[in-house]
Amino acid sequence: MQVRRRSNGQLVTLNTELGSGGEGKIYAVAEHASWVAKIYHHPTAEMGEKLAAMVAHPPEDPSAAEGHVSIAWPVDLLENRGKAIGFLMPKVSQVRPLHDFYNPKTRRDRTPFFNYLYLHRTARNLAAAVSSLHAGGYVIGDVNESNILVSQTALVTLVDTDSFQVRVGDRIYPCPVGKPEFTPPELQGKTLRHYQRMPEQDRFGLAVLIFQILMEGTHPFAGVYTGVGDPPSIEARIAAGHFPYGSRRVPYRPTPIAPDGRILYPELRRLFLQCFDTGYLDPSQRPDAQTWVQALEAAEQELVICQKNPHHRYNVRQTRCPWCDRTQLLGGRDPFPTKEDVDRFRTPPPQPLPRPPRVPIAVPVRSTVATFPPIHYQTLPNYSVGGFWSQVAQCKNDLLAGSVVLAAVLAGVVYWSARSASVSASRTSPAQPEVAAISTIPVATEPTLTAIAQLPGHGDLVRAIAVAPDNQSVATSSKDGTTKLWHLPTQKLNRSIERAGVGFLAFSADGQQIVGSTKTAIHTWNVSSGELLDRSEIAFDRFPAISTRPHNSTLLVGRLEGQLVW
Incomplete structure (x- = not known):
């Protein structure tokens, strides 16, 4: 079958039928291997007008630089005897439905x-594509999982774009359909073809899709019904705003087999609450x-191995x-199995993740999405190991200030070796409170360290230590959220x-202030009172290294990309 392109009048040959649906059929295009054609069963003039507007005003594709199609947008109309009967669109290959990735069994x-890193990247690329569409107006x-395809490198493609709502001047071509389990409360039970959709919908x-991607396919409104009578449907729960993971009292509790909501990055948990709790009463509050x-x-950056x-x-x-805990809960069936577990499938490992797409935005923001390396990260220390007891050591002779700097370096060595040595004991012994480990460098003639004291008191991993210039005070900071100041001699x-x-x-330099760095700010406290004197907001990808210069007030800050700022 041959049809004519509207843009240039050229004939194109449609040969192999690739698929068929309620609206039309998909064909391969003989002259363009990278395109496919959709031909409608019952084309209408209104559909032709809508498609013409879409072809004239395509949204920006956030992954175009990667040679990938994130949005399978119409590129030209196809006509027969002057009447629009379908359109050309990019062909996408080596992709699977989103459901295959977030459903534990099919994955x-x-x-x-x-x-789980790939699942985060999938959700992120999906959000980038939606952001691009909204920026284009x-x-x-009809947001749902069947309209989203995913590659093995977590690249996302939105399909069935001809069903999207399109606005041309005062004319709106509505989206007439929608799956109830993805439809917001205010549209539940409505005849959708009569409603103008808004971005907040x-x-x-x-948000439902991101929740399912990160929570093993669990729908955010799924849960065990604790009320009277038969359990309501998912759409009824959505209409009532009954989010089981939310802050309001609802007649549901999370499904026992679902992952614990605490696996989610804190900011993601907050955004889900903002969407499903706050957004229930005020849809404009839903995160864009x-x-x-x-x-x-940010969640990707905090994933460890x-x-x-x-x-x-x-x-x-x-x-x-x-x-690991979930594997035990599922009777040994690992959601993310090792290579040894799946060797019988002879499935090749996924390709390295490509650079994340640039996200087009309607208004300026602080920065665009950064480039990320492939996912073959070096294995990190296991932060889940139990407590340890490290020792405080001191040289018999007085030390110079330079030796104290080396002592802080050695403290990390002592800490990690002590933590490694405590792994076997920590699994069978009761948890001990964390202590700060401080050590100094002995003189050359006496290379051994002499343990003299312990500083117990922290409730979690001790990750920062500093010694005051007068060698009288020590500051320690822990994952328990506290910074403690100690008098070293006593x-x-x-x-x-x-x-x-x-x-x-x-x-x-005068020992009167202590400076600490987080990934969002540099904090300064008064040593005597503990009062917060200053908070300078500076965004980092990791905790930045900091140091003060002797005899002046300069603060040096080391950044992840190799810069030294002050």
């Missing part, structure tokens, strides 16, 4: 090495797609690998500063 059977309307469906992109980027199974990725803030705790967990510490 394990078909793409078993698609781990379009609304999807797409945001509801987007760009906000999801930024939160998912399980030491038992390198395919397990989880948030660094968690004390143990939730996927080993007494002088002060504990709450909500002050930092990654690096440094004293000022």
